[in-house]
Amino acid sequence: MVEQQTPAEDPLTEILKAASDPTRRGILTLLAQAGPTRVTEIAARFDISLNAVSKHIKVLEQAGLVSRRTLWREHLIEVQMQPLVLIDQWFAALRSIWALRLEKLDDLLTKEQTDD
Amino acid sequence: MVEQQTPAEDPLTEILKAASDPTRRGILTLLAQAGPTRVTEIAARFDISLNAVSKHIKVLEQAGLVSRRTLWREHLIEVQMQPLVLIDQWFAALRSIWALRLEKLDDLLTKEQTDD
DNA sequence: TTGTTGTTCAACCATATGGATGAATTAGAT
DNA sequence: ATCTAATTCATCCATATGGTTGAACAACAA
Structure with a gap:
């Protein structure tokens, strides 16, 4: 038995999913301000069961x-910030793809204008 | 009838949830490179139904x-980049909370050392 | 008219998710 | 030995999610 623990999604998807729940973001914030904290201690701050x-x-x-x-x-x-960088990277990549298109579009318009 | 469309989560949660699906990120990438695109056109690029x-x-x-x-x-x-900034902001906020704690911790240690 | 195209709407289905509660485990305190 | 504390594990439940198919609809093409 090779301990199959869900089909293992790509890291970015897992990170975004994990971050998309308000309670979980609350936990991250708590950990960021309080440093390493016990599970019970964390649970005490939220209005849901320890489980x-x-x-x-x-x-x-x-x-x-x-x-x-x-x-x-x-x-x-303890909170780990590093993985969040992947979100930044994805955003940056998307942004540059987008910028590139606008740039090309602009070139095209400029060229046409020059052709007049 | 006041058009109730799901309890309206906070924007950041909605954005992160939306971005957490690989197909949806694929759609955003496509739109970033291709610009405004028809639904059918988008669907043609993915191996799932138009619906x-x-x-x-x-x-x-x-x-x-x-x-x-x-x-x-x-x-x-058409893709809209602006909302993604909210993710950046959340990340930045978390990071600064975290940095602040480390700073305080550092101050404390420095002080103790001085006290020696 | 009669298609055909571009979309959404309405069901339906399987699986995932967030929550609860109760039991199991392990170690520290009496 | 017992009690209590700190966690996870196992169930169970309701609702959300991502997908499918089939119908509905509006507008352009024959």
Whole structure:
């Protein structure tokens, strides 16, 4: 048995999905301000069950947005910023594709004008 | 009847959700390179039904990531970059919260060292 | 008129998601 | 030994999501 844990989507998709839930973004914010925090501690700040929070954390972990340091019973959860850079990169790529088209379009118009 | 169209989530959540689907990101990329494009034209590039694409476009539209110009039968879909800035802003905010904590932590350590 | 084209709408389906609750596990405290 | 604390695991539930197919509709082409 090779521990199949969902078909493994591409990283960007996982990151965006993980970030698209308000509760999860709340958890990230909390972790950013508070530093490494225990699961129970995190759960205390939200109005949902500890279990629900535990699941959210797992999603974030899967996406690489948080890491876990397990000290016996206590799991210290810590935010990881690096993966978010992938979002930036995607945005930048999209933007440059878009800019490129406008540029070409502009060239074309300029040329036509010159041809007059 | 006040046209209730789902409880209206916050914009950032809608944008991230919309962007978290690979097909939808594909559509955005296509639109960025090709400019305003008809629904049928878009659908032709993807290996799913026209209807599925139509639904994806509606999600993108809802999130403000594309706009629609309807010329009689033809609907011209165009990418809208502005909303993506909200993602950047969220990321920047998170990052600054995080940086602030590290800064404080650093101050604390420096102070202790001075106290030695 | 009668097609044909470009789209959405309406069902329907399988699977994913976010939540709840209860049990299981493991270690520290009495 | 027992109790309590910190977590995850296992179920279960309702709703959302992404996809399909078939119908409806409006406008251009024959």
